[in-house]
Amino acid sequence: MNAASALLTCHRLTVEVAGHPLVHELELSVHAGTMTCILGRNGTGKTLTLHTLAGLRAPAGGEIKIGTQRIDTLSRRELALSLGLLLQGTEDPFPSSVLDTVLVGRHPHIGFWAWENENDRVASRAALAAVGMESFAQRDVATLSGGERRRVAIASLLAQNPDLFLLDEPLNHLDPHHQMDVLKLMKERTRAGHAVMMSLHDAGLAARFADHALLLFGGGEWLSGPSREVLTEETISRLYGVPVREIAWAQGRTFVVA
DSSP, X not given: OOGGGOSEEEEEEXXXXXXXXXXXXXXXXXXTTOEEEEEEOTTSSHHHHHHHHTTSSOOSEEEEEXXXXXXXXXXXXXXXXXXXEEOSOOOOOSOOBHHHHHHGGGGGGSOTTOOOOHHXXXXXXXXXXXXXXXXXXXXXXXXXXXXXXXXXXXXXXXXXXXXXXXXXXXXXXXXXXXXXXXXXXXXXXXXXXXXXXXXXXXXXXXXXXXXXXXXXXXXXXXXXXXXXXHOOHHHHHHHHTSOEEEEEETTXXXXXXX
């Protein structure tokens, strides 16, 4: 794929925390219609890399482009129309209904001093329906379980409808049934022309759903490429520090600790 047509590109991107390198000189292109999974042990920089790609923190070196524009030249509203970030956790300091919480995702599409209109409410209700939460629209968000709240956060991002979805551990708090629903939903988004980049802990799910993978080994070292080539017994064993074996079947493949 041509980097010039990418939704997001990184050139020699370096991510550090307290002077400690997490990712060193990353080269990456994310294209419409693709899903990229980030894998690595705790503390290797998955969250900080996603935050850097979202423009929430400055890189220690290199550059990020959204389309052909450097990310630091775009306004927050312009960024929000191009990419959306699902945080690893959410807080609700003020009372709000589930529908109003999802409507927050529509704000990049609403003019200054304007209010949500019926189109915004329709989009938000459709987003709730996509995650199976349409019957919860009038519930107080504070009454939801952890998994239900996670699905509402995903619905808010669907209502935002960015070109690129950046998801930090989107399967947090979800049972296996809803994990699969979310992964299939995001795969549908790629088929609709969006791109998805998410951090996961399960290499088997990454192998099943992702087109590309980015492995973070710590100390700045990384490996990126097509998931079929990057996700192997050798790389996953090295990534997590335990020996694994690959199991393949008609529908895909997974990895288990040996």
